[in-house]
Amino acid sequence: MDRREAGISDLAGALSGQAERLSHCVHCGFCLPACPTYTRLGDEADSPRGRLHLMGAVMEGRLDPGSDAFQDHLDRCLGCRACETVCPSGVEYGHLLERARQVAAAARAPSPLQGLLLDAIGRRTLFLPWMWSSRLLRSSGLPAMAARLLPDRGLLGTLRLGSAMLAASAPAEPWKGSGESRGPAAGGAPPATATPSAKGRVGLLRGCVQDQLFRRVNHATRRVLEANGWEVISVSGQGCCGALHAHGGRLDEARRMAWGNVRGFEAVGVDWVVANAAGCGAAMKEYGELLGEEDAARGEAGEAFAHRVVDVSTLLAGGDRTPRVGAPLELRVAYDPPCHLLHAQRISGPPERLLASVPGVELVPLENADECCGGAGIYGITHRELGGEIGGDKAAAVEASGAQVVVTGNPGCMMQIGAQLRLRGSRIPALHPIELVDESYRRAGFYHGST
Ligand code: SF4
Ligand code: SF4
Structure with missing residues (x-):
């Protein structure tokens, strides 16, 4: 048995640890x-059961992890975890998928594009220049033009989609003109200058893509929380x-990042670790198990950390919490719940209540809102045809739906839905829910000189 085979055998052993x-x-x-x-696709092998x-x-040991059957069908999974929500037996599909992908990646290198994207995201020396040049390109307006002009074929088709995604990440100003500011809403709204009493200390996960392409969402989140x-x-x-990295089966890298975050937030000491990106929140809530598989002490620290992770919508509108009420926006809004909020974290209610708290916002029904948008991290790029469909x-x-804007609390979903709308010639922007609340607060005069 050579080293590669021994490695695969070890990992297949790790999968057998999932037998239960x-x-x-x-x-x-x-x-x-x-x-x-x-x-x-209509193929049983492309179903959760398959x-x-x-x-x-x-x-x-009945199937080679390097076989096309194992590799291709696992690779085509979005990791959306919609199957978990409906499963009557409580199968933890997402957990199994990540371990299976670790075995698959050891048996056969993933596609060069997937490897390149994950390498670039995992290394700051690659990621920061990539994001800096992306922002520069975005501000030039070229991606919006490329999304309109490039053909949907081969490499140019991938470039067209990437351009549309980048263009969709740009701040969308026109929606703010959809409603007139009438000042603070009447009935129950606190005075515009009121500062509620401090409730506790929170730390906001800035994220990687969120921080680099959607920093305005992080700023809006901070303002709304304050x-x-x-x-x-x-x-x-x-x-x-x-x-x-965890979704791609690169669990060792995911553990390194998880431990860095546990230490970083522990060093500061906060009551809550706030996520405004569903995928990040879901991942951080699983740090205990992820870290505990390799090191029991780190697993305990990861579990304690995970208990403090909260989505921003839950912190503002979960349980008996009610957010402050700002000024009206007069917007028809479609809410698309990110899979890693709805299925992985089982959060529904707080995002809708948060949006409904904005005067003038009309939430319109969105057909198949509980289905994945096809973005799924880097899936939209690596599986352009199926993700595009x-x-x-x-x-x-x-x-x-007749909505003027669509909102979803995850950067990948904002880019995927925004890109697909653009590619259809639609001008409906994809925003984060907190951007609506923030704009409502700004119109109400809650900030008074803060950024
Ligand atoms: S995670 Fe999503 S794509 Fe994958 S098997 Fe489950 S439902 Fe299907
Ligand atoms: S038990 Fe769950 S995962 Fe298995 S086939 Fe039924 S619904 Fe799907």
């Missing part, structure tokens, strides 16, 4: 209609959450 989790599947098939790849079957076959009485502490020792259906649903 795999055994929960009773093959009922309830998950099939919820799976976007199964409903598009993929679990393939994992079981590798675990039992306007609601939370003290927002700057946490310098933080970094990428590791979600994309799923994303195109999402964009069509947004258009059919």
Whole structure:
């Protein structure tokens, strides 16, 4: 047995550590209609049940993890975890998928594009120049033009999609003209200059893509939290959450990033670690298990950290919390819940309540809102055709809803939905829910000179 084979064997052993989790599947098939790849491709092997079957076959040594069957069907999974929500047996599909992908990656190198993207995101020396040049390009207006002019074929098609995604990440000003400011809303709104009493100390995860392409969302989140009485502490020792690396089976890198964040936030000491990106929040809530697989003490620290992770919508509008009420916006809004909020974190209610708290916002129904947008981290780029088909259906649903803006709390989803809308010629912007609340507060005069 050579070193590579020995490595695969070790990892397949790691997958066999998941036998108990795999055994929960009773093959009922309830998950099939919820799976976007199964409903598009109609192949059992591209369904959750089929993929679990393939994992079981590798675990039992009946299937080579380097085989096309294992590699291709796992690779086509979005990792959206819609199957978990509907599964009556509580199969932890997302956890199994990450371990299976670790085995798959050891058996066969992933596509060069996927490897390149994950390498670049994981190394600041590559990531920061990439993001700096992306922002420069974005401000030139060229990506918006390229998205309109390039053909949807081959490498140019990938460039067209990447351009549309970058253009979609730009600040979208026109939506702010959709409603007149009438000053602070009447009835229950605190005075514009009121500062609620401090509720506690929170640290905001800045994220990687969020920080570089959507810094305005982080700024808006800080302003809204402060306007609601939370003290927002700057946490310098933080970094990428590791979600994309975990989803790609690069668990060692994900653990390194997770441990960095645990230490960074612990050094400052906060009551809550706030996430405004669903994928990051979901990943951080799983730090205990991720770290504990390699080191029990780190696992305990990761678990304690995970208990403090909260999505910004839950902190503002979860349980009996009610956010401050700002000025009206007069907007028809479609809310598309990110999969890693709805399915992975099982959060529904707080985002809708937060949006409904903005006077003048009319939440319009969005067909198949609980289905993935096809973005799924870097999936939209690495699987342009299937991701584009799923994303195109999402964009069509947004258009059919009659909404003036679509909101979703995850940078990848904002870019994917925004890009797909652009590619259809639509001008509906994709925003983060907190941007609406922030604009409502700004119009109400809650900030008074703060940025
Ligand atoms: S719904 Fe759950 S138990 Fe049923 S086939 Fe799907 S994963 Fe297995
Ligand atoms: S994670 Fe999403 S794409 Fe993957 S099997 Fe489950 S429902 Fe299907």
